[in-house]
Amino acid sequence: MPSKKAKHRKVVGKKKSDRTISRRDVLKIGAAAGAVTVLAPSMLTSRKAFASGDPAEPVICATAPANSPPTTPFRDTFTAPFPAIPQDLYPAPTKARNESGGEAERADHQRWDDFLPDIEYELEARASTHTFHSDYSPSYIWGFNGKYPAPTVLNIYEHPTIVRFRNNLPLTTTTFGRNEITIHLHNGHHGSESDGFAGDFFGTGFWKDNHYVNVYAGYDAIPPEGDAKEAMHSFWFHDHRAAFTANNNYLGLNGMFLVYDSKDPGHEFNTPGSLRLPCYYGITDFPLILTDKIFCATANGRTELFNAVGGAAPGGDKWIVNGKIQPKLTVRRRKYRFRILNTGPAKTYDLTLIKPDGSVGTMTVVATDANFLEHPIPVDAGANAGNSNSTTAPIVAGGLRVSVAERYDVIIDFAQFPHGSKVYLKENAPQFVGVASPVTLPTGLAIENVLMQFNVVNREPWFPADTPAIPSTLCTYPTLPATDNSFEWQFVRDPVGTVPRLFKINGLAFDAAVPVHSIVQGQTEEWLLNNNVGGSAWVHPVHIHFEEFRVLKRFVNGVEVPVPPLMTGRKDVMRLEAGQGALIKMQFRDFLGRYLIHCHNMNHEDAFMMVRWDIVPDALALRESQQLMLAHRREEEERLAEVAREERRLRKEEVS
Amino acid sequence: MKRRELLTGVKGKATFEPHIASPGVARFTNALLRTQENQEVRFYDDLIRGKQVVVNFMYAECHGACPMVTSTLIKAYQALKPRMGRDVFFYSITVKPETDTPEALKHYAKTRRADLPGWLFLTGDAYDIETIRFRLFGMYHPGFDLDSAMHAGTLRIINDATNCWTTVEAFASLKTILKHISWADPPKSYAERWAESIARQELINKEVKRYGYRRFA
Ligand SMILES: [Cu+2]
Numbered sequence: 001m002p003s004k005k006a007k008h009r010k011v012v013g014k015k016k017s018d019r020t021i022s023r024r025d026v027l028k029i030g031a032a033a034g035a036v037t038v039l040a041p042s043m044l045t046s047r048k049a050f051a052s053g054d055p056a057e058p059v060i061c062a063t064a065p066a067n068s069p070p071t072t073p074f075r076d077t078f079t080a081p082f083p084a085i086p087q088d089l090y091p092a093p094t095k096a097r098n099e100s101g102g103e104a105e106r107a108d109h110q111r112w113d114d115f116l117p118d119i120e121y122e123l124e125a126r127a128s129t130h131t132f133h134s135d136y137s138p139s140y141i142w143g144f145n146g147k148y149p150a151p152t153v154l155n156i157y158e159h160p161t162i163v164r165f166r167n168n169l170p171l172t173t174t175t176f177g178r179n180e181i182t183i184h185l186h187n188g189h190h191g192s193e194s195d196g197f198a199g200d201f202f203g204t205g206f207w208k209d210n211h212y213v214n215v216y217a218g219y220d221a222i223p224p225e226g227d228a229k230e231a232m233h234s235f236w237f238h239d240h241r242a243a244f245t246a247n248n249n250y251l252g253l254n255g256m257f258l259v260y261d262s263k264d265p266g267h268e269f270n271t272p273g274s275l276r277l278p279c280y281y282g283i284t285d286f287p288l289i290l291t292d293k294i295f296c297a298t299a300n301g302r303t304e305l306f307n308a309v310g311g312a313a314p315g316g317d318k319w320i321v322n323g324k325i326q327p328k329l330t331v332r333r334r335k336y337r338f339r340i341l342n343t344g345p346a347k348t349y350d351l352t353l354i355k356p357d358g359s360v361g362t363m364t365v366v367a368t369d370a371n372f373l374e375h376p377i378p379v380d381a382g383a384n385a386g387n388s389n390s391t392t393a394p395i396v397a398g399g400l401r402v403s404v405a406e407r408y409d410v411i412i413d414f415a416q417f418p419h420g421s422k423v424y425l426k427e428n429a430p431q432f433v434g435v436a437s438p439v440t441l442p443t444g445l446a447i448e449n450v451l452m453q454f455n456v457v458n459r460e461p462w463f464p465a466d467t468p469a470i471p472s473t474l475c476t477y478p479t480l481p482a483t484d485n486s487f488e489w490q491f492v493r494d495p496v497g498t499v500p501r502l503f504k505i506n507g508l509a510f511d512a513a514v515p516v517h518s519i520v521q522g523q524t525e526e527w528l529l530n531n532n533v534g535g536s537a538w539v540h541p542v543h544i545h546f547e548e549f550r551v552l553k554r555f556v557n558g559v560e561v562p563v564p565p566l567m568t569g570r571k572d573v574m575r576l577e578a579g580q581g582a583l584i585k586m587q588f589r590d591f592l593g594r595y596l597i598h599c600h601n602m603n604h605e606d607a608f609m610m611v612r613w614d615i616v617p618d619a620l621a622l623r624e625s626q627q628l629m630l631a632h633r634r635e636e637e638e639r640l641a642e643v644a645r646e647e648r649r650l651r652k653e654e655v656s
Numbered sequence: 657m658k659r660r661e662l663l664t665g666v667k668g669k670a671t672f673e674p675h676i677a678s679p680g681v682a683r684f685t686n687a688l689l690r691t692q693e694n695q696e697v698r699f700y701d702d703l704i705r706g707k708q709v710v711v712n713f714m715y716a717e718c719h720g721a722c723p724m725v726t727s728t729l730i731k732a733y734q735a736l737k738p739r740m741g742r743d744v745f746f747y748s749i750t751v752k753p754e755t756d757t758p759e760a761l762k763h764y765a766k767t768r769r770a771d772l773p774g775w776l777f778l779t780g781d782a783y784d785i786e787t788i789r790f791r792l793f794g795m796y797h798p799g800f801d802l803d804s805a806m807h808a809g810t811l812r813i814i815n816d817a818t819n820c821w822t823t824v825e826a827f828a829s830l831k832t833i834l835k836h837i838s839w840a841d842p843p844k845s846y847a848e849r850w851a852e853s854i855a856r857q858e859l860i861n862k863e864v865k866r867y868g869y870r871r872f873a
Binding site: 057060062063097099104105106107108171172173174175176178192193202203205206243244308309310311502509511513514592593594607608614616617621624625628636640643644646647650651653654 | 675676677679682683719723724727767768792794809810812814818819820821822823825827828829831832836839843846849853854856857860864867868869870871872
């Protein structure tokens with residue numbers, strides 16, 4: 001091993017050598033005696049199969065209600081989800097799968113010795129209840145540690161982490177959820193065994209350790225901690241179970257994951273390198289986790305999430321922010337940061353800040369999809385109305401368009417408003433409210449369009465003072481190396497006249513066993529993401545796992561158009577409206593294995609618009625991988641041809 | 657096929673009770689359909705209730721996808737043979753009931769060697785069939801739902817006893833199709849899942865040892 005890595009080991013992660021013999025070792029000894037297959041299941045069944053405190057399964061409404069029950073606006077207070085609490089895991093995490101301890105199958109953690117875990121968490125997926133609005137009864141949900149949204153994981157770069165995802169979901173359910181999970185950290189840079197690959201789901205009673213190394217991409221090239229220009233901060237994690245992602249996310253299996261570093265340190269003190277943006281979690285820096293749901297008053301007098309088996313996740317008529325419908329937040333007259341995240345499953349948001357006089361206020365975007373912009377971009381209806389992130393006209397002048405899985409970190413300066421002002425976040429599409437607003441709204445704003453309310457008050461002496469002005473330069477982006485290879489990804493729903501007319505990528509439906517494209521580790525590729533095939537009439541927010549990309553070019557119906565300002569930053573979700581395309585550039589460093597590209601409209605994703613691509617170690621492996629892909633395709637083509645031949649023969653027989 | 661076999665296969669007591677949350681007749685309808693044997697069946701009561709089923713839409717004169725789908729289903733049938741007609745059933749429903757009489761479907765099934773116990777070809781009232789298609793395959797989107805060709809390449813997999821619905825592209829590999837059908841299987845015991853997990857781990861280990869990373873396992 002090169003000395004730089006050996007040296008680095010001291011920097012990253014704590015040594016576990018001080019730990020005495022682990023439980024796994026004990027069990028290994030048992031395995032050596034041939035006891036493991038007998039011992040393990042009995043040991044595990046003695047553990048409770050699912051939490052004894054599970055709520056009763058909900059009574060699901062048979063048919064969709066015309067609308068959710070009414071809710072009083074601004075009745076509930078908006079809060080940040082609780083931070084997840086680090087703990088010492090038992091049994092201790094191991095490089096190899098801890099089979100006898102009940103871990104689900106996986107490959108060894110890559111680069112375990114380079115990134116010995118320093119911080120450990122356990123997040124248990126289980127049935128629980130959550131009150132989405134105080135006018136409602138608690139509703140049945142699936143949540144991590146029983147919470148919706150999940151506890152937020154707050155991490156620090158250079159401190160590798162293990163999150164143990166435990167599946168204690170019920171064995172049977174009346175909901176449309178699937179009790180098998182595989183958790184993706186969007187958009188973490190780590191080994192594929194920790195990436196929540198859609199085919200690697202595990203069932204109730206198992207757990208799996210995801211190893212999040214928390215180093216910047218480019219670790220091999222720029223030790224000891226990777227390329228700081230690759231810094232990302234606002235991540236989120238969610239279930240990625242093939243064909244059931246929308247269902248399980250609708251039921252609540254997602255949460256926020258923030259990683260701090262010197263630029264974005266989780267505090268506002270004047271420390272070296274800090275941008276001094278609003279950064280106290282839950283005080284001046286809030287996730288803004290958006291989702292839409294529809295509720296139903298059930299026969300037993302409760303308010304439950306409407307969901308029905310056999311359909312896409314339903315479109316909601318309630319816009320939910322951090323688990324609450326139309327909440328309010330008291331803000332002091334200073335700058336705040338909101339890390340906007342759209343968890344879908346399918347809806348796009350067009351958000352506008354509405355001032356007390358009804359005019360559009362400014363939100364300053366500082367980060368897109370977890371990456372700081374080089375220069376902040378203000379979004380409003382005035383001089384900056386053109387800063388849309390859509391190549392078609394923005395739906396709302398000054399609106400910030402947020403597709404599923406996109407994150408936008410925005411700064412709102414409430415110092416401009418007098419004490420007692422009420423400011424609103426508006427969503428362009430109306431929701432169902434059913435109760436008049438308890439306060440007079442600004443002119444032109446309907447209560448149906450209000451996502452949440454800010455009550456501006458003077459800052460108390462104890463409350464953190466305002467942060468300095470937003471720096472005009474936030475970071476510099478890494479220079480991308482020359483392109484090694486190009487590839488095109490076509491997002492298509494098969495056109496009319498052909499079958500089967502599904503949502504696909506390059507004509508292929510998701511198959512966990514076969515990659516569609518392979519890349520040699522360390523190479524740089526240009527990918528054309530194309531939604532201009534077969535007269536597409538659909539919007540696809542395309543997500544690529546593993547590393548961030550840059551947008552080189554944008555196309556509308558094949559004609560190059562300027563890249564909109566909000567798409568000039570590093571990103572991992574590319575919204576493609578009908579007829580649009582984008583040329584992006586991306587690197588594939590540090591790890592190997594299987595990753596995904598997919599539409600993040602979770603209903604499209606579950607309807608097969610997702611394929612696998614691989615990072616392979618060298619040119620030889622690439623050739624092998626390509627041969628295997630070809631062989632697989634040839635096999636399929638032969639199968640089709642054979643059936644066609646047989647059919648022709650039968651038809652001829654029938655005619656004669 | 658002997659008539660008795662058909663009767664036990666179709667009208668025999670369901671292996672399992674419907675799941676407590678099964679949408680039942682309200683979702684599936686209890687439409688009166690006819691099999692290729694010209695036998696009358698009720699869609700929910702006789703065909704869905706308590707069973708694990710694979711449903712596809714087709715028509716006898718379809719030269720495009722249908723033969724391919726039928727051929728794939730035959731292969732899936734062979735793989736699932738011990739369960740076919742007991743707790744797993746295939747239903748191929750025509751989208752052209754006006755031309756696809758029971759006799760036409762019988763002829764189609766016979767010539768394609770798909771006239772097998774536990775696999776029914778079904779026809780009926782056009783309105784009922786359209787309703788069933790919407791209820792089973794509906795995406796609540798006119799672009800999908802008003803196009804009857806839309807679902808020809810999709811297999812709908814439903815287990816009424818576990819209330820699990822899933823779907824698979826009919827052109828997918830046999831392995832993938834069988835995997836998706838298994839997603840609707842009755843829940844397995846922890847011990848069974850444990851054994852499967854150990855088997856998968858062995859495959860993973862073998863691949864990692866050979867290639868340095870996971871490939872197909
Ligand atoms: Cu899509």
